[in-house]
Amino acid sequence: xxxxxxxxxxxxxxxxxxxxxxxxxxxxxxxxxxxxxxxxxxxxxxxxxxxxxxxxxxxxxxxxxxxxxxxxxxxxxxxxxxxxxxxxxxxxxxxxxxxxxxxxxxxxxxxxxxxxxxxxxxxxxxxxxxxxxxxxxxxxxxxxxxxxxxxxxxxxxxxxxxxxxxxxxxxxxxxxxxxxxxxxxxxxxxxxxxxxxxxxxxxxxxxxxxxxxxxxxxxxxxxxxxxxxxxxxxxxxxxxxxxxxxxxxxx
Numbered sequence: 001x002x003x004x005x006x007x008x009x010x011x012x013x014x015x016x017x018x019x020x021x022x023x024x025x026x027x028x029x030x031x032x033x034x035x036x037x038x039x040x041x042x043x044x045x046x047x048x049x050x051x052x053x054x055x056x057x058x059x060x061x062x063x064x065x066x067x068x069x070x071x072x073x074x075x076x077x078x079x080x081x082x083x084x085x086x087x088x089x090x091x092x093x094x095x096x097x098x099x100x101x102x103x104x105x106x107x108x109x110x111x112x113x114x115x116x117x118x119x120x121x122x123x124x125x126x127x128x129x130x131x132x133x134x135x136x137x138x139x140x141x142x143x144x145x146x147x148x149x150x151x152x153x154x155x156x157x158x159x160x161x162x163x164x165x166x167x168x169x170x171x172x173x174x175x176x177x178x179x180x181x182x183x184x185x186x187x188x189x190x191x192x193x194x195x196x197x198x199x200x201x202x203x204x205x206x207x208x209x210x211x212x213x214x215x216x217x218x219x220x221x222x223x224x225x226x227x228x229x230x231x232x233x234x235x236x237x238x239x240x241x242x243x244x245x246x247x248x249x250x251x
Contacts, residue, residue: 001028001029002028002029002228002231002232002233002234003025003028003029003030003085003228003231003232004028004029004030005029006029006030006031006084006085006231007030007031007032007033007076007080007081007082007083007084007085008022008025008030008031008032008033008084008085008086008087008231009032009033009035009072009073009076009083009085009086009087009121009125010022010025010032010033010034010035010087010089011035011036011063011072011086011087011088011089011090011117011121012035012036012063012089012090012091013032013034013035013036013042013045013087013089014034014036014037014038014040014041014042014044014045015036015038015041015045015190015191016188016189016190016191016192016220017089017140017185017188017190017220017223017224018036018045018087018089018090018140019041019045019048019220020219020220020221020223020224021087021089021140021220021223021224021227021228022034022045022049022056023045023048023049023052023054023224024221024224024225024227024228025085025224025227025228025231026049026052026054026055026056027052027054028228028232030054030055030084030085030231031055031056031080032049032054032055032056032057033056033057033058033059033072033075033076033079033080034046034049034056034057034058034059035058035059035060035061035063035072035090036058036060036090037060037061037062039058039060042058042059042060043058045058046058057075057079059071059072059075059076063088063090063113063117063120063121064109064112064113064116064117064120065120066120066123069117069120069121069123069124070124072124073121073124073125073128074124077128082128082132083125083128083129083135084134084135084136085135085136085137085138085231086121086125086135086136086137086138087137087138087140087227087231088117088118088121088137088138088139088140088162089140090113090117091113091114091140091142091192092109092110092113092114092192093110093152093155093192093195093196094106094107094110094152094154094155094195095195095198096151096152096195096196096197096198097151097198098151099153099154102153102154106154107154110154110155110158111158111161114155114158114159114161114162115158115161115162115165118139118162118165118166118169119165121137122137122169125137126173126176126178129176129178130176130178133176133177134177134178135173135176135177135178135179136178136179136180136181136230136231137166137169137178137179137180137181138180138181138182138183138227138230138231139162139163139165139166139180139181139182139183140183140185140223140227141159141162141163141166141182141183141184141242142155142156142159142184142185143184143185143186143187143244143246143249143250144156144159144160145158145159145160145161145162145163145184146160146163146184146242146244146250147249147250148160151198152196159184162182163182163184163242166180166181166182166240167180167182167240167242170239170240171240174239179230179235179236179238179239180239180240181230181235181238181239181240181241181242181243182241182242182243183223183226183227183230183242183243183245184242184243184244184245184246184250185218185222185223185245185246186212186217186218186244186245186246186247186249187208187217187218188217188218188219188220188222188223189217189218189219189220190220193217196208205217211249212246212247212248212249213247213248213249213251214247214248215247216247218245218246218247222245223245226243226245230243
């Protein structure tokens with residue numbers, strides 16, 4: 001198993017990409033701390049992992065709040081004794097719309113979840129990782145931060161910030177043997193799909209899929225496969241990398 005004996009914290013793991021990552025990591029031997037705002041969804045992910053023979057525990061919390069993130073990292077250490085991997089997957093967006101129609105409250109929430117969370121998870125996990133001279137961060141950003149399009153301006157900006165922040169972390173933390181890499185998915189079968197497209201109709205899906213050369217949306221399994229590689233020892237000499245998992249969208 002590629003993650004045997006390792007402990008991974010996965011934020012936003014109650015659904016979508018996060019659930020797929022948590023399940024794959026557990027199947028590869030990791031002990032997983034599942035985080036989500038929605039306790040029902042988070043416990044569902046844990047139940048699925050345990051039913052499949054894996055190890056997982058749930059810790060609710062808002063990744064945009066310092067106290068919640070501290071509690072999450074403290075929980076992981078208390079339960080499993082160590083934090084090897086942090087997957088910053090939790091994310092949010094505004095509906096596809098003109099940039100000036102987005103409220104200040106929406107803007108602040110997007111940056112709290114998509115960007116501030118990187119600061120907070122680093123704040124509470126890096127000191128622990130430094131004592132072990134080892135650790136991995138994986139940021140689930142977006143093709144929106146690489147190839148932005150109208151209608152999602154503030155979301156696009158937050159993902160661009162997440163990418164740059166993660167790469168800067170990689171440069172600064174390399175001396176501590178802490179690796180930081182980025183995955184940029186194209187839109188997939190998640191709860192945010194309708195917001196990305198403005199509305200989820202067969203016509204809108206067809207229009208969006210037509211922009212992806214491989215002809216389909218991403219699936220949680222696609223993102224989980226990339227995350228597993230970055231988390232594994234196979235990627236021990238890779239840091240600061242950005243991997244588009246997008247069916248060719250960014251070509």
